[in-house]
Amino acid sequence: MQQSSNASLESDAAPCSFARRTRFLHGADLVTAAPPVAELDEVRAGSRLRHALLAREAAIIVAVYVVYSVIRNHAPNRVATANAHARDVLSIEKSLGIDIEHAINHFFVQHTAIVTVANYMYATLFLPSAIFVLLWMWFRAPRLYVVQRTVLLVMTMMALVSYWVFPAAPPRLLPGGGYVDTVVAFGTWGKTAADAAANTGHTVSNAYAAMPSMHFGWALWCGLAFFQATAVRWQRVLAIAFPTATLLVIIATGNHFVLDAVAGAATYGIAYAAVRVVLRLSVRQEVVEERDVPVAA
Numbered sequence: 001m002q003q004s005s006n007a008s009l010e011s012d013a014a015p016c017s018f019a020r021r022t023r024f025l026h027g028a029d030l031v032t033a034a035p036p037v038a039e040l041d042e043v044r045a046g047s048r049l050r051h052a053l054l055a056r057e058a059a060i061i062v063a064v065y066v067v068y069s070v071i072r073n074h075a076p077n078r079v080a081t082a083n084a085h086a087r088d089v090l091s092i093e094k095s096l097g098i099d100i101e102h103a104i105n106h107f108f109v110q111h112t113a114i115v116t117v118a119n120y121m122y123a124t125l126f127l128p129s130a131i132f133v134l135l136w137m138w139f140r141a142p143r144l145y146v147v148q149r150t151v152l153l154v155m156t157m158m159a160l161v162s163y164w165v166f167p168a169a170p171p172r173l174l175p176g177g178g179y180v181d182t183v184v185a186f187g188t189w190g191k192t193a194a195d196a197a198a199n200t201g202h203t204v205s206n207a208y209a210a211m212p213s214m215h216f217g218w219a220l221w222c223g224l225a226f227f228q229a230t231a232v233r234w235q236r237v238l239a240i241a242f243p244t245a246t247l248l249v250i251i252a253t254g255n256h257f258v259l260d261a262v263a264g265a266a267t268y269g270i271a272y273a274a275v276r277v278v279l280r281l282s283v284r285q286e287v288v289e290e291r292d293v294p295v296a297a
Contacts, residue, residue, distance in 0.1 A: 054138065057149070061134065065127070068156050071164075073206045078167050082208035086169040089211065089259050090177075098258050101171050101251050102178060108252040109180045118249045119183050126215055129242065133222045133229070141229035147275060148225040155221065155271035159214050162263070168211035172254030179254040213256040217264030219246035224268075 093099040108115040130152065137145040172181035220243045227239035250256040 057134075057138070061131075061149070061153075064153050064156065068160060071160050072209050079169070079208065082167040082169040082210075083174060085166060085211065086171070086174045086177075086257070089168060089257050090171075090174070093257060093259055101254070101257055104248070104251050105171065105179050105182075105254050109182065109185065112186065115182050115252065116186055118252050119186065121245070121249050122215065122253050122255060123183075125246075126218060129222045130218050133226050137225065137229050144225065144229055147279065148221070148228075150275045151225075151268070151272045152218070152221055154275060155217055155267045156214065158267050158271060159212055159217065159264075162212055162267075163206065163209040166211055167208045168260070169208055170210040170255045170260075171257060173207055182253045210256055211260050212263030212267045213250055213260040214264060214267075215250050216243065216246055216256070216261040217267050219243040220265055220268050 090099060093101075108118060134145070134149060134152075137148060171177055171179040223239045223243040226242075227236050230236060230239070247261055250261065251258065
């Protein structure tokens with residue numbers, strides 16, 4: 001009877017997963033059994049594969065961002081054309097009654113603390129926010145990752161085409177526009193770059209690549225992707241607040257017109273729709289190919 005009881009306990013103590021613990025009938029802990037070698041090898045292989053995939057994704061995103069920055073910043077320096085396009089944009093806004101940039105820009109100029117925060121938000125959150133959302137989806141919502149990462153890359157490439165075809169000046173550089181360049185005016189980080197951009201249009205960033213606004217396009221992507229990737233209420237509120245705040249910032253600092261932001265949102269929408277269509281077609285093709293595979297008799 002004792003042997004049968006011991007055999008039963010030994011059987012119960014056999015590990016079926018990492019660090020499984022069992023107990024004697026009287027409550028004393030058994031020593032945790034070491035996981036099987038095969039299970040350890042499988043876990044290690046899975047971990048190495050995941051790290052390799054993450055490294056590959058990081059390399060792709062960095063490469064695309066570098067290419068984007070280089071091409072964007074070396075778009076033809078057509079200042080007169082960019083100014084003409086900016087005036088066309090402003091004219092359309094006036095006809096629609098949405099030319100709110102001047103009022104918002106001058107309101108912020110009267111509040112040094114607020115405009116300084118806006119300057120730093122514009123200068124620093126563009127890339128880190130996208131990286132944060134990508135990492136969040138990679139670890140927390142992997143099913144969303146591939147679609148949203150592809151959308152981000154496609155919309156970024158779409159914007160590059162626009163920068164070459166349709167150079168546009170930001171409000172702060174539009175001659176006679178009456179907008180205040182808040183970075184130059186308040187001497188915050190980036191003053192040197194902004195001053196140089198006012199003269200040449202080329203420094204750290206191409207100042208005449210304002211249409212579409214990828215500051216808003218990327219912020220919108222961050223907000224919508226993060227909203228999908230979480231069910232926590234306060235996180236979803238943050239997901240909505242971030243692109244909303246970004247929209248206000250890009251207008252308040254004189255960096256974009258409202259229609260630049262609309263174009264950024266449209267770029268996101270077109271990219272998202274295109275990626276979804278391509279993925280659906282690829283899935284259907286895979287299903288058709290599976291059906292066409294002959295079944296052995």
